[in-house]
Amino acid sequence: MSRKPNILFIITDQQRADWLGCYGHPVLKTPNIDSLAATGTRFDEFHVASPVCMPNRASLMTGRYPSVHGLRYNGCLLPKNSVTFVDVLAEAGYHTAGIGKSHLQPFTGIASEPRVADDELGYYKEARNTDSASYDIEETAHLETGLSHAVPELPYYGFEQLNLLTGHGFKSGGHYTQWLLQQDPDGLELLKPGNQLPHNYSCPQATRLPIPEELYPTTYVKQKALNYLDSRQGRDEPFFAFVSFNDPHHPFNPPGRYWDQYKPAEFTLPPDYEQLVNPIPPMQRAREEYLSGQPPKTMETVFMASPDQIREAMALTAGMISMIDDAVGEIIDKLKATGQYDNTVIIFTSDHGDFLGDHSLMLKGAIPYRGITRVPFIWSDPLNRNAGSCSSLASTVDIAPSLIRRAQSKPYWGIQGRDITPLVMNEPAAGREQLLVEYEDGMVRFGFDQPAMVRSLLSKDHRLTLYKGQPFGELYNLSDDPFESHNRFDDTDYRAVKASLTESLAQQMMHAMETSPRASRRA
Template identity: 55%
Template sequence: MTKRPNFLFLITDQQRADWLGCYGHPVLKTPHIDSIAARGTRFDNFHVASPVCMPNRASLLTGRYPSLHGLRHNGCRLPLSANTFVDLLAEDGYHTAAIGKSHLQPFTDMPPMGKTLEEIAKQKEAWKADTGNYDQEEPGQYTADGRYAFKTPYYGYQHVDMVTTHGDRCGGHYHQWFRENADDWEALHDDANELPHGYTCPQAYRTPIPEDLYPTAYVRDRAIDYLNTRVGKDAPFFSFVSFPDPHHPFNPPGKYWDMYSPDDFDVSLPYSAHQNPTPPMRWLDANLQSGGGQSTPQTAQMLTDRHLKEAMALTAGMMACVDDAVGEILNTLEQNGQLENTVICYTSDHGDYLGDFNMLLKGALPFRSVTRVPFIWSDPADRSAGTSDALASTVDLAATILDRVGIAPFNGNQGKSFKSVLTDGGSVRDELLVEFNDGGIRLGFPKPARVRSLLTPEWRYTMYLDEDWGELYDLGADPNETLNLWDSADHFEMRAHLAERLTHHLTAQMDESPAADRIA
């Protein structure tokens, strides 16, 4: 019988697809990640199920959309009763590990936007409270010296090395390790000790934390440790290695800070390129002109060209740091003799506007910069390089990984295996759904935005709940989404067709699990 493959699943946080050398970035160099594409299939039309961290990470594990798996927006939690493809791998004999950022449960102890903890406690819900252990990612677990004993299995993972939050001051097991390994750790976390620099863009911070104590190095080293422990073991492994970067704040450590210059970058798609901006875009522009700032550090905003170029340069530095870490992990895999039987995947949990229409970060506007992410699959069955323009989604990953090892997905899985794309080319989807649910009021919306998009290879159709406007883009003629055809009389028929197709997708958002066990 053919030996089942190992999996090294590499994922970054908030990286758009075109920010890799192998995806054609004109400035950023990522030779180690590019080497995965050089011996695998690079997907050029891969999109998230939701362009936000927590919902999309839950969709990756469950093969289900946020409307069904329950982690609808950041601050919610994936029910512990949820089945994941990692559960199925573990049941079938795989050793499973999560190293780095997980973010399936809240990792702060702060209330959501516009509410207090007291108000949340008094609120009655449609479902009775789930009393499971939902605080393992919260900061209170990691304040003591030593190492918090993480309770497993955790959504199928038997080994967990937790990193929470973002930037140079991540939490979780990393924070405990950092305190043990940095004699002056409090000084390194003191804003007063920021290294000097000339950047003025929001959230630019020159960390005094050295490269070998930075969170990316921690994830790298723990991943290498894990791979070394699996040498000679009979059970195959699935290792989920998750870097918190290049998510803001913009704080690449050491040599990575000035590896790239703002002058190396251009704002190639300015706000002026959009011919008929939507109301939220106009709100963001007015907010920039009035100096309104952000409601939270995670809220999308428009910035000047100079500030965007600075953010790009620092993002490139963070990506270079990740790329070097990936190179060392791949080198370990090869030196250990594990490469010859390991599937390597690379992706991100969502993108970043990163200058498109002068916007930064992510939000309710589902431009390709935030929905389209890199995805690379390198398989020991065939290491030849190739590309695919097949439409695929994060929601498809669970079905594909299970298909690769011969395990049937559980009832209620909504994804489609694209294994045939890898072996025979072609496609498995004509269209896909992208969901967005906001947890607060922002960008000029009167209430938290509820957004649904239908994507085809040629079109993007987007509905905003209770708004009398929407978006329709001809991606073939207008790949940068600069002309909204929503009100175009020449496109009413196409708009109606796509609206009907979206209705079919929304009608499918009924949970098929659990299946009926009686006729009535």
């Protein structure tokens, strides 16, 4: 058996696929990630299992859909008894490290929006008894104790070493806060929006923090990754390093020179709301709320913005991505300098995308336009450092079984993704013809009259989306309408296509149903 490879897994937060140079962005400069793509396979149709942080990160870790692993929407949690591919790698002899954002448990102790009052329930509040494990590990207060690094009980979902970064922008915390205070005892003042530097941007959540580049969260993740790679030099034991940046997720606050690196006027806007034909009622209501000046429900809620505001957000997002690109370059240089590059698989991806102006929208939400479901995915492997691209559909749930195979291990029962390593190695393989995307919300917002539950079927040519309890839906012909502007859901000319896709969606949902545990007896 050949030597097991190291695996360096780099993930960003809220980055759509077309916001990299190697994916064709005309303005954004990402030379280091582009160089990575030039030594590996770039997947052009890689989509998330759910277009929101926590559910999709849990799908990445487990290879299972949110409806099955249980972390269905932000604020839920991944049960401690869940098996992750990191568990498999650790059992197979890998040293495993989580560096940066995890978000498998909630960041805050803020109560969720109740769907039913406790006094309407009996003694037993849930269909499943909750276990006795602690699920407040990623809350800021549990990671910041004096100047010491509070460490959760290890292993943590398979990770034997942790350097946690929680939150985003001025809300960044976790072990990062302790590192920040060690660098500068007054460092927390640099994260306060009230201390921001003057600027002329009107985009919501554009915040020019006074924090220097060397103290920004991206630098923390980079530095911890560099330290980890130094510590693994000369070891026989292979490593798995999960290097997770919390940018370019909003708020829009690139530090130092990255704030001014791009100008709003450089960016071209995608089709706006006015180009939509037959938009669903929540989009219409969201538009009415925007025009009336009604603010979004929370800082995390999708909102509409003006063309100038969208261009501003684009420029600041590009600055955050360029800072990450510089960090990626240093990390890969460290791999080479320590003699580990030639035996290291390097993967780059993101947990979900961002509307970034699609149909006048910002952030992400219940309507699964391609801007939030399609993410970058690059696999550079020492067995095939040749540049290539893959047009096959692939999903976040495919990552776990693929890394398990590449680590020369075997999968567990109940894993739902497909092994995509043959596509990386240019071996004959049948790619996906269709894939499932799930979404569930924990509150009523963004023009919906109930918490949205959404199921979508993606194929090369179409997207079909159904909304629980709603008479409306979406159907787009992606071949003729790549920006998803003309909703054909009620178009009589598309009845046959709609019926066929609806049946396919039902099949995909059945494939995504729970199969674990296996029966131990016949009856």
